[in-house]
Amino acid sequence: MKQKKKWYDYLWIVSLTYLVLGFFNILFAWLGMACFIIPLVISIVKGSKGYCNRYCGRGQLFALLGGRFGLSRKRDMPKWMKSKWFRYGFLIFFFAMFFQMLWNTYLVFAGAQDLKQVVTLLWTFKLPWHWAYHGTLFSDGVAQFAFGFYSVMLTSTVLGVVTMILFKPRSWCVYCPMGTMTQLICKAKAGACKKEGLR
């Protein structure tokens, strides 16, 4: 018996296209908001990880590259990497960085800071990215958010690819902030927090 491919099994194409588009016009980065909003809505409304389990193109991309294309050593992850403190810690760190990015966007909106045409990789390395910026019809803040958001997406892709190569194809899914967060929401929804002693 073979599992039939559904339309949503091809969403990795969307993820790949998204990453490529960011090299041509940074404003496409805004589309990535879908990767934040859809999983949250599914977990809050339906109380399931339907996004991870079905629709996430990023997870599919890693499964494809690491599985079919064999770009993975397929080793076990180190224990600390799948521990709760690392997963929750990374979630907190990720969001702290995310809010810092929003703050920078706000400063540009407010005119207190100039637009920086860079993509920041791994929260440290500033890559010049002016070639993907052709002006915006709106405030500079709109473009600043695009640069910031694309930085987030590229950083998580790079981390995901590194752990894909070192460990299992979808190792990223173990510490993916969206995955961790939607699981937490589902836990809260199911009232399982008490049982787990998490409070």
Add this chain to the structure above:
Amino acid sequence: MQETKKIRKKASIPQKECVACGCCVKVCLLGAISIYKGIYAQVDTDKCVGCGKCAKECPASIICVAETQEGQVK
């Protein structure tokens, strides 16, 4: 050693370590795994044949395929 009792291999998943990513669900050809309320993966031991595909796929490497007796994991 050579027992005639029903001894079959089944997958088992520790709930607390599962991140509910669903990688195991996708590879199980028998549809024996489901994600319970987005919290953890569950194995239907009636359907599972112990092929071990899910254990290989699980990014957290937490699935254990072991011999069971009468549906109970030892």
